[in-house]
Amino acid sequence: MDIIVENIEKTYRVFKKSPGLKASIKSLFHREYVNIKAVRDISLSLRTGEIVGFLGPNGSGKTTTMKMIAGLLHPNAGSIRVGPFIPSERKNPYLKEVGFVMGQKGQLWWDLPPLDSYDLLIDIYGCDKSSTMAYVHHLAERLQIEECLRQPVRMLSLGQRMKAELIGAIIHRPKVLLLDEPTIGLDIYSARSIRRIIREEAASRDMTIILSSHILDDIQELCKRVVIINHGQLIYDDLLENCYRKYMFQKQIHVKFNESVRKEDLLYFNQIKEFSPFEACWEIDRSDVSRIGFEIMQRFNIEDITISEIPLGTVIEYITNEQVSGNGKVSQSG
């Protein structure tokens, strides 16, 4: 199912109360509100089956945008269409096509075992009971949480709970999946198995997915395209490979020294990105890396040296800073 978002905006109206008893009493008679502009004029389109990564600092408006696409919030301006549906109308046929995982907030009932919640969800979505339960067990086996399905959710570990939440979010085989920090706080094995299921399920039915994550492995493993949101605005939209290409002409040289060094004594001073007396990191043009690496090794008493690509996190940081300072243009993937 395709998703077309045009010029959406969302402002929250929040009750403002100053601290103290006097202010509390005053607020009983005179309430003051402030407006928080969470999303300002975001436009975006996704083709059926596309998986797009949402990146951006905390509070930049990613969750708010996803909630509007899910139909949980109404935009103050602009429009959203998902396939033939307008999400904010919250019609049942749309709700049956969309799944939402919120890493910070579960949809499973806390005191019930996941199986009981799944039973209720099967009724709510009107799914066929036996084939859906077979699907649940198939997913649980692949996620290795079969033995957890009969324990109350509150007794599960974070990783087990997130896996159970993912099953709950896709139990009705939605065509659109919104994932907001699905691997937050998980160990690498749990995060990896969640990513594997998302990838396989997406491919098996051409699911359109928006994935918001601060875990860059999630983005690198699952998304071909990334969107960066900052202060409620979309500031970048392009293929992930183009993000890399933009900074591919450089590599990083990380050096650990055996003794303390002074920054001003180091070579290629203006290409140093990080420094502490025992460590330094340079960003150097690819063609100069071996020559400069060799010079550093000859000149200093070195414990360790590594040469690597610029990490995605750093690339994203550069792109965000560039867009904010007005040096770059928002890219648009076709």
Ligand SMILES: Nc1ncnc2c1ncn2[C@@H]1O[C@H](COP(=O)(O)OP(=O)(O)OP(=O)(O)O)[C@@H](O)[C@H]1O
């Ligand atoms: N229910 C709400 N009521 C009032 N303000 C809200 C509400 N939800 C979010 N906000 C505010 O809207 C802005 C955007 O928040 P949002 O949760 O969309 O950001 P985010 O990019 O998802 O952040 P994070 O990466 O931390 O999850 C923030 O300033 C936040 O404080």
